[in-house]
Amino acid sequence: MKNIFPILLITLFTLISCSEDSEKSTSQTNISFNFNHTWDGVSVTNADFNDIKFINENGEQLSIECLRYLISRITFTTSNNEKLVLSGYNLVDVTNNQNLSLISSTFIPQGTYNDLSFTFGFNNEDNSGNYEDLNSASWFVPEMLGGGYHYMQMDGKFINNADEEQGYNYHAIRAANNPGENPTFPQDTFFNVNLGEVTVTDNATFNIEMNIAEWFKSPHRWDLNILNQMLMPNSDAQIKMYENGQNVFSLKSGD
Amino acid sequence: MRLSKLLYITFLIIVCLSCESETVNTYKNTPSPLEIPILFQENILAPVVPIDNPQTEEGIALGKKLFFDPILSSNNTQACANCHAPENAFTDSSRFSDGVDGFFGNRNSMPLFNLAWNYDEKFFWDGNTFSLEHQALVPVTDPIEMNNTWRDVEQKLKQHTEYPELFEKAFGTTTIDSSLVTKAIAQFERTLISANSKFDKYLLGEIELTPQELNGFNIFMDEARGDCFHCHGSDKNPLWTDNIFHNNGLDETFTDLGLGAITGDPADNGKFKSPSLRNLAFTAPYMHDGRFATLEDVINHYSEGLKNSTTIDPLMKKVSQGGVGLSENDKADLKAFLLSLSDSEFITNPSFKDE
Numbered sequence: 001m002k003n004i005f006p007i008l009l010i011t012l013f014t015l016i017s018c019s020e021d022s023e024k025s026t027s028q029t030n031i032s033f034n035f036n037h038t039w040d041g042v043s044v045t046n047a048d049f050n051d052i053k054f055i056n057e058n059g060e061q062l063s064i065e066c067l068r069y070l071i072s073r074i075t076f077t078t079s080n081n082e083k084l085v086l087s088g089y090n091l092v093d094v095t096n097n098q099n100l101s102l103i104s105s106t107f108i109p110q111g112t113y114n115d116l117s118f119t120f121g122f123n124n125e126d127n128s129g130n131y132e133d134l135n136s137a138s139w140f141v142p143e144m145l146g147g148g149y150h151y152m153q154m155d156g157k158f159i160n161n162a163d164e165e166q167g168y169n170y171h172a173i174r175a176a177n178n179p180g181e182n183p184t185f186p187q188d189t190f191f192n193v194n195l196g197e198v199t200v201t202d203n204a205t206f207n208i209e210m211n212i213a214e215w216f217k218s219p220h221r222w223d224l225n226i227l228n229q230m231l232m233p234n235s236d237a238q239i240k241m242y243e244n245g246q247n248v249f250s251l252k253s254g255d
Numbered sequence: 256m257r258l259s260k261l262l263y264i265t266f267l268i269i270v271c272l273s274c275e276s277e278t279v280n281t282y283k284n285t286p287s288p289l290e291i292p293i294l295f296q297e298n299i300l301a302p303v304v305p306i307d308n309p310q311t312e313e314g315i316a317l318g319k320k321l322f323f324d325p326i327l328s329s330n331n332t333q334a335c336a337n338c339h340a341p342e343n344a345f346t347d348s349s350r351f352s353d354g355v356d357g358f359f360g361n362r363n364s365m366p367l368f369n370l371a372w373n374y375d376e377k378f379f380w381d382g383n384t385f386s387l388e389h390q391a392l393v394p395v396t397d398p399i400e401m402n403n404t405w406r407d408v409e410q411k412l413k414q415h416t417e418y419p420e421l422f423e424k425a426f427g428t429t430t431i432d433s434s435l436v437t438k439a440i441a442q443f444e445r446t447l448i449s450a451n452s453k454f455d456k457y458l459l460g461e462i463e464l465t466p467q468e469l470n471g472f473n474i475f476m477d478e479a480r481g482d483c484f485h486c487h488g489s490d491k492n493p494l495w496t497d498n499i500f501h502n503n504g505l506d507e508t509f510t511d512l513g514l515g516a517i518t519g520d521p522a523d524n525g526k527f528k529s530p531s532l533r534n535l536a537f538t539a540p541y542m543h544d545g546r547f548a549t550l551e552d553v554i555n556h557y558s559e560g561l562k563n564s565t566t567i568d569p570l571m572k573k574v575s576q577g578g579v580g581l582s583e584n585d586k587a588d589l590k591a592f593l594l595s596l597s598d599s600e601f602i603t604n605p606s607f608k609d610e
Contacts, residue, residue, distance in 0.1 A: 050522035050566075065522075065569055130491075136300045136374060140491040142476035142484060155569040167569030169478075179477070229572050230479045 028107040032205040035092045035100050040213045046095055056216035060224045062158035067094040069152035070121050076108055077115040084108060108200055116198040120245060121151025121190035145176045145232060146183045158224045168228040175238035186235050189242040195251035207252040214248040282427035284311040292450030294458055294493045302371030308438045313425040318443030323609040326411050328355045328401035338364040341608050344534035350545035358399040363545030366538045368449040373498050380527045380543040381513045382500060387444060391437035405433040449533050449601040458490055471592025474585050481589055485570050486529045495533050495596060500526040501568040504561035525566050536597035554586050
């Protein structure tokens with residue numbers, strides 16, 4: 001009985017020590033991601049919004065008033081093709097400077113990985129979930145188009161062929177046909193972004209860049225006079241967004 | 256022996272500490288957390304309740320009494336409820352409200368419900384005030400509303416036969432000040448939850464909608480017709496507002512800058528908060544300045560009455576043609592759906608009425 005306190009204390013300290021060791025070993029680290037935005041190499045922040053200052057591949061002058069997009073399933077792929085998938089998703093809100101940085105709550109072993117990748121939007125399984133934060137952010141897609149969530153909302157104005165300012169809503173979602181109770185889906189329009197080989201060092205930070213101009217560039221030179229609004233029920237437009245999105249993201253640095 | 260002594264000393268310390276805390280603070284209020292509707296629980300984030308102003312039965316009761324009491328106004332003639340009447344879902348049926356001295360403002364009184372779900376906590380049509388507690392400070396001293404001073408309010412409440420005791424019950428002090436007054440009012444206002452409309456019951460599987468109402472909902476959710484959902488919620492967001500500021504094409508030039516006057520950014524000129532579409536049956540007139548007397552006027556505005564300006568929201572469709580051009584049938588169906596969002600149980604709830 002006399003020795004019970006020291007024993008309890010030693011046991012307690014041992015448990016605490018074990019707990020700390022299990023949470024973070026010397027070979028594991030947390031990861032940070034920064035989401036940066038450019039227009040063909042020129043940095044874009046929300047301070048650049050609301051001015052008609054950009055020119056797209058088709059020669060149209062345009063502004064951005066709102067830009068937010070969803071990424072999910074950030075994945076590190078090892079040389080053994082083992083996939084370490086970070087849980088959760090991130091709604092990057094450039095308009096309000098929110099979620100431009102993300103710190104993973106999952107510790108990743110340090111070392112070199114064959115690929116760092118993420119999903120633009122949600123894959124179909126994730127897209128069928130119900131997410132309180134995304135609903136609260138009015139990020140949902142009408143059930144008549146299959147439900148789920150937007151992948152991206154980019155809104156602004158452009159100078160149309162009549163030399164007038166006109167609104168555009170470049171909203172990327174899962175492409176759907178036959179809007180109504182039983183829509184059909186011609187093809188998936190979420191996509192995986194592969195950023196290539198990376199080395200994870202202690203407290204690594206990866207800078208991921210979206211070149212906004214690419215959304216209007218290739219393989220489809222986007223004509224805002226033709227495709228400007230009401231694009232959510234337009235599956236052809238959605239597929240073009242999907243195809244133009246393939247080269248939008250790149251990894252600028254990782255350290 | 257040592258262990259026994261140690262345990263005994265520890266026990267004495269705990270007892271002493273317990274006694275000490277009891278003598279410092281003897282009041283005890285009754286926690287009364289918000290009752291969150293099922294559709295809110297299932298679909299949206301939790302309400303915002305400040306850590307330093309938890310909901311209590313005593314605080315809510317005090318806030319309710321203050322809300323309906325004209326004692327807050329300079330000449331004891333006007334209560335919060337004068338411009339925020341329960342039967343009108345806590346707005347004013349007049350386009351502009353008249354203050355204690357007969358002056359009128361230039362904006363329609365905002366309805367009050369589901370305020371705890373205003374996540375950004377920006378209140379008023381132009382978002383000029385952060386937090387519900389701070390919002391409640393404003394009308395008391397506004398010269399065209401209650402035109403009072405907080406010193407006068409505090410004096411009157413201290414000299415009142417009931418309030419000192421009510422403040423003590425709610426907050427454990429008889430020191431009455433503006434902070435506690437607005438905390439109590441905010442607690443009451445957070446209880447003003449509206450979630451029992453016909454459409455809510457439809458979503459819960461309790462009733463059916465008419466074909467007209469269902470078609471109206473489809474128009475609401477159709478980007479090529481109503482496209483209301485981008486700003487006004489949906490079955491996934493039962494607030495029926497995004498609580499964000501937009502220029503919805505009311506004017507080509509602005510006499511009221513709205514959000515722009517607050518931020519100083521010309522890009523915000525003419526932007527006002529999206530109001531919730533709940534309870535439209537009770538909240539006429541509509542828009543920040545109450546310019547539309549009927550729902551037909553509102554629908555006609557979006558259908559063919561849009562006016563272009565530099566800050567008009569890009570979500571406004573076919574602006575050069577005045578709007579999306581809904582058919583008369585679609586307009587009628589959309590109105591039927593919108594009215595299904597009205598919650599008559601909310602405006603008759605005795606908990607929300609003056610006793």
